[in-house]
Amino acid sequence: MLANKTIVLGITGGIAAYKAADIASKLTQAGARVEVVMTESATKLITPLTIGTITQTKVVTDMFEPTSEYSLEHITLAEAADVVVIAPATANTVAKLAAGIADNMLTSTVLATKAPVIIAPAMNDNMFQNPVTQDNLAKLKARGFTIVDPAYGRLVSGKTGWGRLAEVETIIGTIKQVLGKKGDLAGKRIVVTAGGTLEPIDPVRHIGNRSSGKMGYAVAEAARDRGATVALITAPTSLPEPVGIEVVPVQTASQMKEAVAKAVAKADALIMAAAVADYQPKAVAEAKIKKAAPTLTLELVRTPDILTEVKGNFLKVGFAAESEDVVANAKQKLQKKQLDLIIANDITSAESGFGVDTNKVAIIDRDGKVDNLPLLTKREVAEKILDKVVELLGKKAGR
Ligand code: PMT
Secondary structure, three states: OOOOOEEEEEEEEOHHHHHHHHHHHHHOOOOOOEEEEEEEEHHOOOOOHHHHHHHHOOOOOOOOOOOHHHOOOOOHHHHHOOOOOOOOEOHHHHHHHHHOOOOOOHHHHHOOOOOOOOOEEEEHHHHHHHHHHHHHHHHHOOOOEOOOOOOOEEEOOOOEEEEEEOOHHHHHHHHHHHHHHHHOOOEEEEEEEEOOEEEEEEEEEEEOOOOOOHHHHHHHHHHHOOOOOEEEEEEEOOOOOOOOOOEEEOHHHHHHHHHHHHHOOOOOOOEEOOOOOOEEEEEOOOOOOOOOOOOOOOOOOEEOOHHHHHHOOOHHHHHHHHOOOHHHHHHHHHHHHOOOOEEEEEEOOOOOOOOOOOOOOOEEEEOOEEEEOOOOHHHHHHHHHHHHHHHHHHHOOOO
């Protein structure tokens, strides 16, 4: 989604300026055109040559530099931007922006742009917590700027506190979220489930289903990037928490059922990529079961079927991980669970299904139409599913 977008990256004179090189690099690799504007103090901390080599664009540092293609028309840059992001943003630049001061190329560009602006402050913790900085950030927020809050951790002063530049992934996630606001799922609420539920046997053991959560997280992030408000109900995974998504952690099928029931109020679609355990131990031992006997028999009972039991006027999308008769078995599940779509997931190949970054699926609708997709990345699969969701939501709305 970053491909062919023009991102104006403003770098100001905080010690975290070196991290802007990583941001510039990741955005460039994702296909964005990155136009960089550095304040004079930023150039003391990282050279325009470094940044410009990464972005392969001319780095603008001086408003009056005669050779700059933007020198007389900083408006050009302001108008070209799909989004402006300032990372790191010092207290000084935050204060200037809040006051409407335009005394350098960066502040002038921000004042002149109609594009959304993202500010990622990074500074000493006392400077960050100073009421004047907090007031300035609140003013910018009230004017529609997106603030990526700094992280807690070790600061250059040697102290630990709030003021470190947010993680690069968080900043990039925020850029995607902001760019996606006008996407084809803008105004829609999508609930996604991910991961494999774990059903406890005793305080130290559980039974559960395989799932890394990658497929569900890819759907949630793709929906966010297309403008949806997303709730992600997730069984335990080792994936980082996605930015701009309401994440509801759960462990068991029953907890997932409860969380889904709450989240689907006003939802437009529920997409269940989670591998929900079909059985749970009938009773959970209060104390750790001793390994005395040579065999152990567990009595299992059915878990609730979330997709079948959840009610509401939203699209229901299920997944079916199958190892044989993939499409036929998935079709049966679609019928049985009364779904609008089912994603038949072929788990026979090592490149598809659990844990890997790619997946081979067929998207099947209520009319039995089967769209067999080639092996794709999970993100690409997510986009294909959402294309279909957008189409069905359009039909539902009579468009
Ligand atoms: O997480 P990854 O490592 O990326 O792997 C992704 C995946 C393979 C887990 C995923 O793509 C997938 O296929 N998930 C569905 C797993 C499955 O086989 O589900 P099922 O056939 O047991 O259930 C069918 C549908 O009903 C699913 O949408 C499931 O979420 C839902 N279900 C199942 C049981 C239950 N008690 N309640 C449910 O709602």
